[in-house]
Amino acid sequence: MDLKQQIDRNSLPRHVAIIMDGNGRWAEKKGGERIFGHRNGVESVRMVVEAAGELGVEYLTLYAFSTENWNRPRTEIDGLMALLTRAITNETNKLNKNNVRLLIIGNVTDLPKSVHKQLMQSVEALSENKGLTLVLALSYSGRWEITDAVKKMMADAASGKLDPDRVDSNVLESYLATAFMPDPELLIRTSGERRISNFLLWQLAYTELYFTPVLWPDYRKEHFYEAIIDYQRRERRFGMVSKKSGALLNH
Numbered sequence: 399m400d401l402k403q404q405i406d407r408n409s410l411p412r413h414v415a416i417i418m419d420g421n422g423r424w425a426e427k428k429g430g431e432r433i434f435g436h437r438n439g440v441e442s443v444r445m446v447v448e449a450a451g452e453l454g455v456e457y458l459t460l461y462a463f464s465t466e467n468w469n470r471p472r473t474e475i476d477g478l479m480a481l482l483t484r485a486i487t488n489e490t491n492k493l494n495k496n497n498v499r500l501l502i503i504g505n506v507t508d509l510p511k512s513v514h515k516q517l518m519q520s521v522e523a524l525s526e527n528k529g530l531t532l533v534l535a536l537s538y539s540g541r542w543e544i545t546d547a548v549k550k551m552m553a554d555a556a557s558g559k560l561d562p563d564r565v566d567s568n569v570l571e572s573y574l575a576t577a578f579m580p581d582p583e584l585l586i587r588t589s590g591e592r593r594i595s596n597f598l599l600w601q602l603a604y605t606e607l608y609f610t611p612v613l614w615p616d617y618r619k620e621h622f623y624e625a626i627i628d629y630q631r632r633e634r635r636f637g638m639v640s641k642k643s644g645a646l647l648n649h
């Protein structure tokens with residue numbers, strides 16, 4: 399049976415997050431510059447966006463550029479920014495046809511002005527769509543996001559809009575860049591690395607983690623289906639006891 403048919407449509411993750419990693423190593427294996435890997439990663443993005451939309455996943459968050467990635471060589475950063483603008487601009491029509499809504503999370507004021515402008519135009523053009531919500535994490539890090547939330551909370555406390563005694567995890571959550579969506583049920587990281595690298599630190603508290611050795615430019619729909627099937631075999635407990643052992647105890 400093909401992989402897609404093995405997926406239980408009634409227990410899909412609502413939100414899948416992906417750390418798209420391994421572009422540099424992919425390029426190196428082929429004897430090319432790192433940017434060659436990034437360029438080939440665009441097709442993988444296309445494929446997972448399509449796959450997620452077809453399945454009926456509601457939110458797909460892609461880690462495209464981290465706060466720490468600003469420390470890479472200038473030429474790589476410039477290449478990535480140019481690629482990003484081009485890809486978004488070229489894909490907007492197709493995303494629109496597929497009813498995809500686009501949102502950006504991250505410290506977007508750090509992006510070059512022209513990139514920021516292009517991105518906002520695409521976000522605006524796709525804002526009424528009701529299908530998959532594609533969230534691009536750009537100049538994003540979990541620590542940046544939490545720090546930013548705390549800053550905003552302190553400003554609201556100082557102006558009397560927020561009572562510090564009322565602050566709990568729900569209030570803090572409402573200040574995060576991701577406040578509009580549920581936490582991811584599934585995190586996928588490609589390229590064999592087994593770390594979070596400052597991605598959704600708060601939101602990943604109870605997320606199922608899935609690591610695959612596949613390098614991002616080789617990532618295709620089947621790999622995405624495999625990750626979802628693996629997720630569906632797991633039992634999520636959220637700190638409670640197993641439903642199975644709970645049933646045993648009750649008898």
Ligand code: IPE
Nearest residue numbers: 418419420421422423462463
């Ligand atoms: C992921 O691939 C893309 C970005 C971080 C922008 P890398 O560029 O990190 O590739 P590797 O990890 O060096 O192979």
Ligand code: IPE
Nearest residue numbers: 417418419461462463464595
């Ligand atoms: C994480 O990958 C960031 C993105 C995929 C955008 P990195 O390649 O930057 O992370 P490390 O250096 O392996 O931790």
Ligand code: MG
Nearest residue numbers: 419420421422
């Ligand atoms: Mg990497």
